[in-house]
Amino acid sequence: MTPNPCPDLEVLFTELEAGKGPALDHAATCPLCSAVLEEHRQLEKDLYRLADPLPPPTLVANVMARVATEPTPLRRELWAGIPILAASLLVGLGLLITNDRALSRLGSALAALFTDGRVLLQGLSSGANAIWNTAAAPVAGILVLLLIVSLSGLKRLVGDGPNPSQA
Ligand SMILES: [Zn+2]
Structure with a gap:
């Protein structure tokens, strides 16, 4: 049982970035808030995955160099x-x-x-x-x-x- 009511999501995420706070303490015991935090974590992971596989800026130069060394x-x-x-x-x-x-x-x-x-x-x-x-x-x-x-x-x-x- 949780004595405190669920905190505002903005407060929860601010405390998540800070790493501590009463809202985080509440979320650790509240299934509703921990589910929200888990969803947030997954979204963050997806965002990093989307941003990650950008091609290196030297890609074109590397490909051209390899093409040049290949015999026609x-x-x-x-x-x-x-x-x-x-x-x-x-x-x-x-x-x-x-x-x-x-x-x-x-x-x-x-x-x-x-x-x-x-x-x-x-x-x-x-x-x-x-x-x-x-x-x-x-x-x-x-x-x-x-x-x-x-x-x-x-x-x-x-x-x-x-x-x-x-x-
Ligand atoms: Zn809650």
Whole structure:
């Protein structure tokens, strides 16, 4: 049994900071006030936890330094770029195949490709930029090869002209 009535919360917390006082003595024996104090303690702990895991100010510098020491994975970037180019070409061929005008005449097909295929062009340019910055010379050869392959594919799509290997 507690003879004293529950103190004002402001008084209780002021005495909590001071570390002693009649309100604290009361809270030690009163389940209601000790529950309030426990809740306050938990809130304080959560606040410290929230403030704690701030990244160190040198984080960016450390990451950049580590990136600088790593060798550039040239081959991996190259092989990542080639599927992008190949997929872009496949999309272009797909547009040609699904377009009736494209099947009838190559000229109109190219026109349709350039008006309808903005996504293709964007994909081509971004993919080319990515690998062009890392390895210009081998990529140039691959681009020419892909161009020849896609052109021969277009010729076969038209169907009327003779196959380069047959001619
Ligand atoms: Zn109380």
